[in-house]
């Protein structure tokens with residue numbers, strides 16, 4: 001057997017405190033919608049509904065390094081790029097129909113991530129009853145910090161999650177305000193898909209989402225996990241047809 005074109009590379013995220021070069025390979029990226037009450041309300045919903053899911057492609061990850069801002073190209077087709085800071089769960093052991101009581105056995109680690117969103121396109125797709133992919137699953141739409149092994153993370157209900165833009169606070173909450181907590185999310189998600197090692201779950205964002213522009217620096221942080229700094233830069237035109 002031989003591939004007829006070069007095989008795609010495996011997307012991966014560095015592991016914090018691991019061996020030098022240790023990487024977590026990414027299988028799929030699942031995202032939970034409206035999982036904090038105040039964010040559901042700011043998006044025009046009640047904040048009380050069963051969890052729902054959408055996906056980003058695995059290679060949408062934009063891995064960051066602590067202390068050095070990672071450059072994110074400002075995406076095409078939008079005038080309203082929104083930040084959503086989120087706790088990311090990294091699955092180390094797969095399974096389906098995983099009960100909440102057993103769910104934590106499947107968690108390998110945690111990271112801080114950004115579910116970057118082309119909000120204007122999302123609003124348009126919602127209005128037309130079309131899928132959100134173009135709003136949520138674009139290239140580099142999932143900046144993510146190094147993954148911390150679960151035993152070293154020390155998450156609790158009072159763990160702070162926050163996002164600053166150019167040093168000013170935009171989103172601030174605590175993990176305990178998740179409507180559906182991590183075990184419950186895994187129970188619901190694994191009823192719909194068989195989870196695999198390498199799956200990432202973006203668990204939803206608290207209130208305070210807003211637009212950013214090229215030149216902005218975003219600093220996402222979850223206590224006990226770490227900080228992810230992202231610098232938004234102008235996208236360079238790339239057209240293979242013109243370059244030949």
Ligand code: MN
Nearest residue numbers: 084115204205
């Ligand atoms: Mn989100």
